[in-house]
Amino acid sequence: xxxxxxxxxxxxxxxxxGRRSGRRGxxxxxxxxxxxxxxxxxxxxxxxxxxxxxxxxxxTASTGLAQVTKGTLSARTLENGxxxxxxxxxxxxxxxxxxxxxxxxxxxxxxxxxxxxxxxKPVILLQGATAPVxxxxxxxxxxxDVRQLNADLVALGYATTDELDPKSDYFGRQTxxxxxxxxxxxxxDDTGKLDLGQAVxxxxxxxxxxxxxxxxxxxxxxxxxxxxxxxIDRQITVALNAGRQSEVAxxxxxxxxxxxxxxxxxxxxxxxxxxxxxxDKTTIEVLIKPSKPTETGQLDQAPVQVSIVTDTARNVLSVxxxxxxxxxxxxxxxxxxxxxxxxxxxxxxxxLFDDSAGRVAVTGAGLEAGQNIVVPRS
Numbered sequence: 001x002x003x004x005x006x007x008x009x010x011x012x013x014x015x016x017x018g019r020r021s022g023r024r025g026x027x028x029x030x031x032x033x034x035x036x037x038x039x040x041x042x043x044x045x046x047x048x049x050x051x052x053x054x055x056x057x058x059x060t061a062s063t064g065l066a067q068v069t070k071g072t073l074s075a076r077t078l079e080n081g082x083x084x085x086x087x088x089x090x091x092x093x094x095x096x097x098x099x100x101x102x103x104x105x106x107x108x109x110x111x112x113x114x115x116x117x118x119x120x121k122p123v124i125l126l127q128g129a130t131a132p133v134x135x136x137x138x139x140x141x142x143x144x145d146v147r148q149l150n151a152d153l154v155a156l157g158y159a160t161t162d163e164l165d166p167k168s169d170y171f172g173r174q175t176x177x178x179x180x181x182x183x184x185x186x187x188x189d190d191t192g193k194l195d196l197g198q199a200v201x202x203x204x205x206x207x208x209x210x211x212x213x214x215x216x217x218x219x220x221x222x223x224x225x226x227x228x229x230x231x232i233d234r235q236i237t238v239a240l241n242a243g244r245q246s247e248v249a250x251x252x253x254x255x256x257x258x259x260x261x262x263x264x265x266x267x268x269x270x271x272x273x274x275x276x277x278x279x280d281k282t283t284i285e286v287l288i289k290p291s292k293p294t295e296t297g298q299l300d301q302a303p304v305q306v307s308i309v310t311d312t313a314r315n316v317l318s319v320x321x322x323x324x325x326x327x328x329x330x331x332x333x334x335x336x337x338x339x340x341x342x343x344x345x346x347x348x349x350x351x352l353f354d355d356s357a358g359r360v361a362v363t364g365a366g367l368e369a370g371q372n373i374v375v376p377r378s
Contacts (some may be wrong), residue, residue, distance in 0.1 A: 034218050064377040065320040065337060066320050068368040073318055077247055080108060081237045081288065083258070083302040085208055086235035091115060091227035095123055095197030096135075099214040099226070106300075108232055111205040112156045114186055116227065118197070122186050126152045129203030131153040138193040141171040149194065152206065155205075197222075206232050210300075214261040234296050236266065236288040238306055242275040245284055247310050254288055256296070257305040264295040277302055313352040316361040317368075323375045324350065324360065332360070335374040343374065 018086060062193040097119035102338040110207055114122040128148030137149055151157050151166040158178035170324075180190040188198060211228035214220050236256060270287035288306060290296050324332045325345070351361035 026060055031106040031295065046235050047090065049162070059343045062377040063374050065372045066375045067321055068317055068324060068334075068362075068367060068371045068373060069359075070315065072312065072314045073316060073352050073357065073359060074309045074313075075352050075354060076356055077244070077310055078309045079240060079286075079306050079308065081236040081256075081304050081306045082232070083236050083256075083304045084300050085210075085294060086233040086287070086289075087204060087228035087229075087231035089202050089204065089207060089229045089231075090148050090225045091125075091200055091202070091207075093118070093197070093214070093220050093226045094200075094222055095119075095121070095220075095221065096222045099218055102212050102214050102216050103209045103227070105209055105212060107209045109184075109207045109209070109229075110151065112182065112186070115200055115207075116214065120227050121198075122188060123197065124182075124186050124199045125207060126201050127136050127155070127198045127203065127205050128152065128201035128260065131203050133196065133199070136193060136195050137171060137339050139171055139173075139176050144169060145201075146175070149179070150175055156190050158182050190274045208232050234290050234293040235269075236290070236304060236306060238286040238288065239276075239281075240286045242282040242284050245271065248286055248308055249310075253309045255307040256288070257292060257307070258296065259299065259302050259304065259323040262295070265291040266306070267291060307356065311352055313361050316351065317363065318354070318359040318361045319348075319373055320375050321353065321358055323373050324348070324362075334364070334367075336367075337372040337374060 013031055031227065036046060065264075071163055075298040092118065099118060100120050101117040103109060103116060109125055111125055111127050114123055115125050116123055126149070129144075130148055131144035133148075135144050135145070137146055147167065147169040150164055150168050154161060154164055158181045159174055164178060176192040177193060180192045183192075184190040192270070195366050207229040209227060209229050213224070213228070214226040220226055230368070248268060248271055250268050250271055254266045254268060256264050256266050258264065266288045268286060269289040270285075272284035272286065275282050319334055323334050325335065328346075331347060332350055333347045333357040335357040336346050337343050346364050346365065346367055348362040348364035351363065353360045
């Protein structure tokens with residue numbers, strides 16, 4: 001989340017509202033409705049006229065004390081999500097024949113390794129998304145597809161950058177020599193020529209197999225999808241109500257509640273712009289990247305809950321939400337208890353609500369950290 005270059009001195013200021021003031025207004029409307037109900041028994045018509053310092057909390061059945069504190073508050077939205085893996089890749093076969101070996105679901109295959117076999121010959125994974133491979137590649141050829149091959153041969157260690165420029169689109173002697181070494185390592189005839197169908201180029205260096213369409217021993221046609229895969233990167237997907245799109249932004253920090261009851265941090269990595277309608281609901285896709293992916297385990301398509309930090313206010317005074325008193329003439333106040341036990345109502349302006357902490361940022365004349373205030377006794 002992008003923070004202001006200067007911290008807000010009060011939540012009522014423009015710095016406190018930031019780029020997401022709309023979010024805060026939405027939260028405030030909900031929580032203040034609750035606050036009105038909590039303080040309904042002690043609303044007064046003219047709380048700041050003479051004599052009203054003897055706050056009507058005396059009329060309440062049971063109250064306690066809390067303190068005004070100073071620190072950081074965060075507004076959050078809680079959403080349901082699905083834990084899985086990022087990416088959706090289709091492996092299209094270009095080598096006609098009989099499938100003689102296929103991978104298993106969940107298997108991870110890395111760049112330069114064998115994806116599957118057709119007529120006993122390996123089909124290897126290579127990285128590349130610049131151009132689809134539509135032809136055999138051999139000495140003397142030029143093009144974006146050759147550039148992809150050169151970059152892969154260098155990345156896999158079959159040539160150094162001094163020997164082969166990974167940005168070169170020419171198939172020369174060094175490409176030929178490096179390709180022969182790769183072919184020999186994976187069990188292909190080391191011809192120095194990459195036949196169409198010997199390799200699948202995809203925009204990733206590692207695949208995790210999610211679905212197998214080919215059957216070992218059955219024919220596989222050219223142009224058919226034989227495998228489906230994801231990356232190995234963990235990702236949470238949230239179907240967010242499209243009307244709340246402005247409440248979430250790339251960079252927002254989140255807390256992920258896992259199926260095992262533990263929590264782990266994450267960050268919003270993508271917010272969809274195209275809405276999808278299903279079952280009378282219109283949603284957008286929000287993607288979340290776990291900051292500590294190993295803590296998420298290996299479950300796929302597992303339900304999780306995500307608490308997204310949508311706004312932050314730093315160095316602000318705050319009180320418990322149930323300390324707010326709705327005033328008959330409009331606005332809010334808190335009941336301050338002095339060192340001598342005397343009670344007085346202090347008008348305040350609510351700012352950001354932190355639902356997880358049960359507190360609200362406030363500004364008000366004479367309000368200071370450490371002051372005691374009246375709250376309903378729990």
